[in-house]
Every structure is written in structure tokens, then in C-alpha cells.
Amino acid sequence: MTAVTTPQRLVVVGASLAGLRAVEGARASGFTGSITLIGAEDHLPYDRPPLSKAYLAEAPGGPPDTTFRTEDTLRGELGVDLRLGARATGLDTEGGAVLVDGGAPVPYDALVIATGAVARVLPATEGLAGVHTLRTADDAAAVRRALDDRARLVVVGAGFIGSEVASAARERGLPVTVVEAADVPLRRALGDEMGMACAALHDRAGTDLRRGVSVRAIRRDGDGIGVELGDGSTLHADLVVAGIGADPATSWLDGSGVALADGVRCDRTLATSVPSVYAAGDVAHWYNPLFGQPMRLEHWTSAAEQGATAAVNALNPGEARPYSTVPYFWSDWYGTRIQFVGISRADEVRVVSGDPADGRWVALYRTGERLTGALAVDHPTHVMKYRVMINRGCTWNDALDFARERSARARRTTAVA
Structure with a gap:
């Protein structure tokens, strides 16, 4: 040219x-x-x-x-x-x-x-009625129509998209089963410990989460859909949504x-x-x-x-100017806001505020001597502070000091109130 x-x-x-x-x-x-x-x-x-x-x-x-x-x-x-x-x-x-x-x-x-x-499509399901991905506006319209019809839902994949779909269905009072092939959901996005902690949100909401179970086949089953699992069981659904990546x-x-x-x-x-x-x-x-x-x-x-x-x-x-960023994403499940900044591959992950058992916490991620990631679950005011710190190359010790001071300040405020 x-x-x-x-x-x-x-x-x-x-x-x-x-x-x-x-x-x-x-x-x-x-x-x-x-x-x-x-x-x-x-x-x-x-x-x-x-x-x-x-x-x-x-x-x-x-x-x-x-x-x-x-x-x-x-x-x-x-x-x-x-x-x-x-x-x-x-x-x-x-x-x-x-x-x-x-x-x-x-x-x-x-x-x-x-x-x-x-969006990735489940094998041998293209064109199968009632089986959808969720990537486009047309996908979302089809899934919404099924939920409006009170569909029994099976979600394949416990990632963020699949979990959000499950949450929307549970908020409507619909039965939901989430099937995840990995033993630890969200391992790549959050790491093992925090992936399991977030997965517990499904249990609290009454969603049936099946971990470490593969999907063997999906087929029409009468008026519904049969989802045959690797453990030999079969789930019966009206709607199947695949959230297996893109x-x-x-x-x-x-x-x-x-x-x-x-x-x-x-x-x-x-x-x-x-x-x-x-x-x-x-x-x-x-x-x-x-x-x-x-x-x-x-x-x-x-x-x-x-x-x-x-x-x-x-x-x-x-x-031309270089583009650099501290990655940031959020997800909403069952009324809970999940936010993450940075990268999840780390040498250490430490909870610095709250408790995963209570469904509300902050965890920091260390790589070498630097702060490289932060997860905030229902702590919306925390995460952007850590994003700025990661961008500035904040040390791990400085991040821990900041977290301790923030927690102490919150305790003082609570005591006064």
C-alpha cells in the first residue's frame, strides 16, 4: 500500500x-x-x-x-x-x-x-432449540424470553457471565443448576482461594453448583432439554446457557x-x-x-x-503513545458486587478486610515485593484506591499498611456511631 x-x-x-x-x-x-x-x-x-x-x-x-x-x-x-x-x-x-x-x-x-x-459454543449444540450463548443483544433477548416463560435453567460454566445469568434467574425465583468442569471456578481470574470464596455465593443464593463435572451430551428431551453429565446423571432444563469463554x-x-x-x-x-x-x-x-x-x-x-x-x-x-493500564472488571451476583483490579497470578493472596465466610471482604495479591492485584467483594470504595497504588508500583508492605489504617479508621467510625 x-x-x-x-x-x-x-x-x-x-x-x-x-x-x-x-x-x-x-x-x-x-x-x-x-x-x-x-x-x-x-x-x-x-x-x-x-x-x-x-x-x-x-x-x-x-x-x-x-x-x-x-x-x-x-x-x-x-x-x-x-x-x-x-x-x-x-x-x-x-x-x-x-x-x-x-x-x-x-x-x-x-x-x-x-x-x-x-462466544464459544458447546459441541454439537449449534442450532439446538433452547441452548444459547450470551454475547450479543440477540442472545440476551432470547435468554430473557425464556426466563420470562419461567424456564428451568442449566448454566454450563461458572465464570462471570454464567454466574450473572444464574443470579438473574434466581432473583426471579427460578431453579438454577450451574455445571463447572473445573474443581475451582474462576481459577484464572481470581486464583484458587478467592475463586472458591466467590463460588460460595452460589450456595448462599440456593443455586445448585456442580464443580468438577463435565457435560457429556445435550439433547432435546421431550418438551425440554436433557443435559447428560460426566458423572452419569442427567439434568432436565428448558433453557441451557453456555458461559464457557470466548x-x-x-x-x-x-x-x-x-x-x-x-x-x-x-x-x-x-x-x-x-x-x-x-x-x-x-x-x-x-x-x-x-x-x-x-x-x-x-x-x-x-x-x-x-x-x-x-x-x-x-x-x-x-x-503514537503507549497504552498501559491496570486491568479492572466487575461482576454482580445475587446483589453482591465483585470488583477486581490488577492481575491474579500472584505469590501470595491475603484477606485484609472482612471475611469470605460473611460474603464481604477485600483481598490483596502480591508478586515479589509489589502489590499487583486487589479483589473487593461488596467493598466498592476500596478497589479504586488499590488500582491507583498498583499503577504507581506500590510495595506490598505499603499496601498492607494502607489496609491496616483503613480498617482501623473504619473501626473508629463504627465505634463513634
């Missing part, structure tokens, strides 16, 4: 949060050229976290609107050429164009890949020359192996200089930040 000194055509593939923030970031930086936003779904960019939370709740007024921006805002105020229901099928990096199913190639001078991830949406990039490995490989500025092409959000596997290691995050906060950064860097590659 012929080098362009000043890009005039920005193309963003993926009408996701990262894709939207790329568009907004480009305009906020003063870019006046053309912007094309290509999205595989027919929907305007929408917020995904509520799909497994508030969207599934029983509400007289119906589910909340999760759309980020109106079409008038995107087309009128932001000047976006909006291509919805247009699936990218390939990338011509030599000619500088995105190939789109059923349409003409879309030329670019600068490109941001924000295609996100695709894979980065990169198949359309095969043969493009863009380096792929657990997503789109990027440097610290979110630049890919191909000139003028950047990536952001769930699909980006980039080098996080704060932790000195590559990461791919499926988190709302990082997707928003990366989208804006990738667009600005793509339009001004000579002044």
Missing part, C-alpha cells in the same frame, strides 16, 4: 464499545477526514455488560435500552459512514481495503480492528499478513504487524508496559480506553 502522510480515511471494523470510542476519539482529536464504521450486527453500538445483568432482570417496563448513541448522533454529529449488518470477510493490506460480505471493498488510510470476541474474532484476518496469536498481536502502542493497522478491545493482544507482559483483556474499561488510543495513534503514528 502506498504510504499516506496524512490519513484522510479512517475505517473502524467492529461496531463495539472499542469501535465507538475509536470513532469518538478520532473526532475529539480534531480529525476531519472520513470515518467508516463497519459492524457485523444490525444493531447500533450497544453496551454489553448489562446484557447478563439488568437486561435479564424481571422489570415491568421491559429491558433497559443498551444503545450507546443514536443513529443521528453517529451519522450527523460525528459524521460517520455507518455500515451495519456488514460482516468483514477479509483485509487487503497491500491495497488498503477491508473486504465486506456482499459489498464493495472499503478503502482506508488508517484502520482500527475492534471486532471483539465470539475467542477473539480474527478469522476474517487469515492470510492478511496481520500477525495473530490469541488475538491480534500488537505492540505497546496497539500497532499491529502491518503499517497503518491498529487494534483495540477484546481482540487486541498487546504488550502492557506497566506489567511488562502481553495481555488480552475482555474488560469494559480497557476496551473503551484502547479504542480511543488506537484511533489517535493510527492517525498520528509518528506521535
Whole structure:
């Protein structure tokens, strides 16, 4: 592709949060050229976290609107050429164009890949009525309809999405069984001890959690669904939701020359192996200089930040700035807010406030002599303080001192009250 000194055509593939923030970031930086936003779904960019939370709740007024921006805002105020229901099928990096199913190639001078991830499907269940993943707005609408019909629910996978779906069903008073193949749920996200502590929230809510049990087969069983487990038992359900993870949406990039490995490989500025092409959000596997290691995050906060950064860097590659972050995510189960900052792989995990047995606590994660992670369960004011400390390279001893002082201050406040 012929080098362009000043890009005039920005193309963003993926009408996701990262894709939207790329568009907004480009305009906020003063870019006046053309912007094309290509999205595989027919929907305007929408917020995904509520799909497994508030969207599934029983509400007289119906589910909340999760759309980020109106079409008038995107087309009128932001000047976006909006291509919805247009699936990218390939990338011509030599000619500088995105190939789109059923349409003409879309030329670019600068490109941001924000295609996100695709939910994994249980083997041999594609097209099986009553069996769903939960990744898109259409997925959430189908699951909500089943819950409205008082479905018996089986969730496969005790991760955050599966646990949120289970929580929504239990809040409606529906019977729920969660099947988890691992002995310890959330091992990768929180570590063994804290994964087990969070898993106990299912028991308190009356959810039947089956750990260390695989799913052998799923089939239609009369008017319902039979879920045959590895221990020989069978669960009977009206609705099965698979929460077994997601894979980065990169198949359309095969043969493009863009380096792929657990997503789109990027440097610290979110630049890919191909000139003028950047990536952001769930699909980006980039080098996080704060932790000195590559990461791919499926988190709302990082997707928003990366989208804006990738667009600005793509339009001004000579002044590209590195993107670093302390990962942050949250999840809501059974009226409990779970928040985590940092990374979970640690040399030590220590509870510094509250008690997991009471369902409300704070735990810190140590790697070497540094604070590298913090988990807060129903302690919403704690976690952002620790995020700032991790970002500053806080030592473990300083973090423990801070935790002790905070606990002492809380005791004094309680005593006065």
C-alpha cells in the first residue's frame, strides 16, 4: 500500500464499545477526514455488560435500552459512514481495503480492528432449540424470553457471565443448576482461594453448583432439554446457557499478513504487524508496559480506553503513545458486587478486610515485593484506591499498611456511631 502522510480515511471494523470510542476519539482529536464504521450486527453500538445483568432482570417496563448513541448522533454529529449488518470477510493490506460480505471493498488510510470476541459454543449444540450463548443483544433477548416463560435453567460454566445469568434467574425465583468442569471456578481470574470464596455465593443464593463435572451430551428431551453429565446423571432444563469463554474474532484476518496469536498481536502502542493497522478491545493482544507482559483483556474499561488510543495513534503514528493500564472488571451476583483490579497470578493472596465466610471482604495479591492485584467483594470504595497504588508500583508492605489504617479508621467510625 502506498504510504499516506496524512490519513484522510479512517475505517473502524467492529461496531463495539472499542469501535465507538475509536470513532469518538478520532473526532475529539480534531480529525476531519472520513470515518467508516463497519459492524457485523444490525444493531447500533450497544453496551454489553448489562446484557447478563439488568437486561435479564424481571422489570415491568421491559429491558433497559443498551444503545450507546443514536443513529443521528453517529451519522450527523460525528459524521460517520455507518455500515451495519456488514460482516468483514477479509483485509487487503497491500491495497488498503477491508473486504465486506456482499459489498464493495472499503478503502482506508488508517484502520482500527475492534471486532471483539465470539462466544464459544458447546459441541454439537449449534442450532439446538433452547441452548444459547450470551454475547450479543440477540442472545440476551432470547435468554430473557425464556426466563420470562419461567424456564428451568442449566448454566454450563461458572465464570462471570454464567454466574450473572444464574443470579438473574434466581432473583426471579427460578431453579438454577450451574455445571463447572473445573474443581475451582474462576481459577484464572481470581486464583484458587478467592475463586472458591466467590463460588460460595452460589450456595448462599440456593443455586445448585456442580464443580468438577463435565457435560457429556445435550439433547432435546421431550418438551425440554436433557443435559447428560460426566458423572452419569442427567439434568432436565428448558433453557441451557453456555458461559464457557470466548475467542477473539480474527478469522476474517487469515492470510492478511496481520500477525495473530490469541488475538491480534500488537505492540505497546496497539500497532499491529502491518503499517497503518491498529487494534483495540477484546481482540487486541498487546504488550502492557506497566506489567511488562502481553495481555488480552475482555474488560469494559480497557476496551473503551484502547479504542480511543488506537484511533489517535493510527492517525498520528509518528506521535503514537503507549497504552498501559491496570486491568479492572466487575461482576454482580445475587446483589453482591465483585470488583477486581490488577492481575491474579500472584505469590501470595491475603484477606485484609472482612471475611469470605460473611460474603464481604477485600483481598490483596502480591508478586515479589509489589502489590499487583486487589479483589473487593461488596467493598466498592476500596478497589479504586488499590488500582491507583498498583499503577504507581506500590510495595506490598505499603499496601498492607494502607489496609491496616483503613480498617482501623473504619473501626473508629463504627465505634463513634
